[in-house]
Amino acid sequence: MKIKYELIKNNDKARHGILHTNYGSYETPMFMPVGTLANVKTLVPEELKEVNSAVILSNTYHLWLRPGEDIVQKAGGLHKFMNWDGPILTDSGGFQVFSLAKNKKKDITEEGVYFKSHIDGRNLLLTPEKSIEIQNKLDSDIAMSFDECPPASASHEYLKNSLERTLRWAKRGKEVHSNENQSLFGIVQGGPYEDLRKESAIETVKIGFDGYSIGGVANDGESKEDMYKAIDYSIPYLPEDKPRYLMGVGEPIDILEGVQRGIDMFDCVLPTRIARHGNAFTHSGKINLKNLKFREDFTPIEDTCDCYTCKNYTKAYIRHLLVANEQLAGRLLSIHNIRFLIKLTEDIRKSIDEDKFIEFKNNFIINYKKSSK
């Protein structure tokens, strides 16, 4: 089936909804952990369920290169391959082509993007049709349209041409998309410009998708202000009855800012990436567990946290694992960090139900910024 979005309650633009999927119904706003290479790094599906994960994300570009979409298809699709019986969203590969491709040399044509593999440098071509074909074989529940992700520094003129090509690509992708069990999202581009976001949003909605994403907001060099503008300028033109997804965003404050502007879905590698470097989210900001001050701190990362890590391990123990380069540290911190963001979305939904979202947001941010970092 196609996903369905059901609005339960709104508090100004902030929305509490339900996303009905092939693998159950889940509340929004939601944070989606990222399983780049068909696994959320160091974790197994049971751990993702335990932190109350709903949709997880996987990367088309990475799976195309390794192990290849045909192998995933032969395995019975991505769910079976990675043993995940919840919903999966795959991105289009566009972001990685523009950010990872070897030496960043690439040739953007009407047909698609020619670039070199970041693994072995071989020449590759990703087109809107190819992206959809790969995502079909991966058999994700939500596929994304292939889009250009222009740099934050791109000019108005460049962005206008780019978003119009992205619209043509979106149409081509939709034309070849025929999987009735896979939803397809369109992506709004246009940088920080009101006229471009408006044009992109209106035209993308005209093509007609099962959900809409706001892209081009997690690029290197993008300012927070530009991100908020991108959302503010896009949301008014998106239908109320479809989910809105802010791609690549996972900083707690950004999630709150996104929700305030009407976003329903977020994803980011942040919780697992910072975990591998010893960082943990707390309600008073991020902390680095390698810090000497935690050497004899026999308390959990957060007393109030209900995650497996906080229920069973101390900061002193996690610091020890980090200092000794034990991989278990990254695993324990990943569990905590993902749970932190998912719990944040749970608290957000509650605050929307109580018409107290802004109060909740302001309190959260005051505490979070107390961080000495």
Added chain:
Amino acid sequence: MKIKYELIKNNDKARHGILHTNYGSYETPMFMPVGTLANVKTLVPEELKEVNSAVILSNTYHLWLRPGEDIVQKAGGLHKFMNWDGPILTDSGGFQVFSLAKNKKKDITEEGVYFKSHIDGRNLLLTPEKSIEIQNKLDSDIAMSFDECPPASASHEYLKNSLERTLRWAKRGKEVHSNENQSLFGIVQGGPYEDLRKESAIETVKIGFDGYSIGGVANDGESKEDMYKAIDYSIPYLPEDKPRYLMGVGEPIDILEGVQRGIDMFDCVLPTRIARHGNAFTHSGKINLKNLKFREDFTPIEDTCDCYTCKNYTKAYIRHLLVANEQLAGRLLSIHNIRFLIKLTEDIRKSIDEDKFIEFKNNFIINYKKSSK
């Protein structure tokens, strides 16, 4: 309490027994997973329980250096520090001092061993008293006497002097050991020489310990034949009512050979170490999951295996994780490999009960050697 060994059934020299510990009673022969730095690499205690682990091992030398025994003591001991509520055996640090110490430059004196830290090169002295003191602070259930681990190439004369010093060290260690909740094991040395093993065993038993270990069998360069001799020459002088522990041995065939000669306990980093390199134990030998032939092999490592990994993942998936350098591969393979060795000891116990140990052993080895490797 001190541990107690209870013999249930023997089949010639092979013994099926029960080890009663501070943290429950467990059957022997047993394989003990190694948690070098207060964690069995990549795994959490729940996973160790799920594969039916009993005693786990942790390394005094490593914990002395990082995080330091005082921090573990302040945490409430090793069990609490690492969240493991089963029995723990700590080694003496001797093996690491002789194998790991920086540049292998060390000065063995009657007092103890002067050497350089393998982490930062600082000068350290480990003595029999210090080893016991550290193990007391770690609060393991079973402590080991500090011994010299001479190289496989050592002469008869060297080994005789060495084992006699090890006996003096064992006495000194026992004298300072006063923890009523911690058992203390003696270690038999003497290389592959019958007269030396006999002398070492008789004199070690005279000192009187809660269990006896056969040491010097897992050194670089040690031959299998020398290992079997070391056991054969030591066992006759060890008391029936105490457990016998073969240190550092975990190859399936070596476990079988050890059991046949009267060994009750084994430990080894092998299952986790080979896991990180992509290797898995199977009943027809070790396989490397990176092998191209597993690319589209959508079956588990072993159909008959009851471990979490085999119940949920295919060889193709694990191969993909390995090729993509995902840490989850090592975690999944560690679970399988530890379960494999623990299941082997379970099958061994059953065969002893049925007076069919030799038949079981021979069948296992015939299949295991089928490996094309």
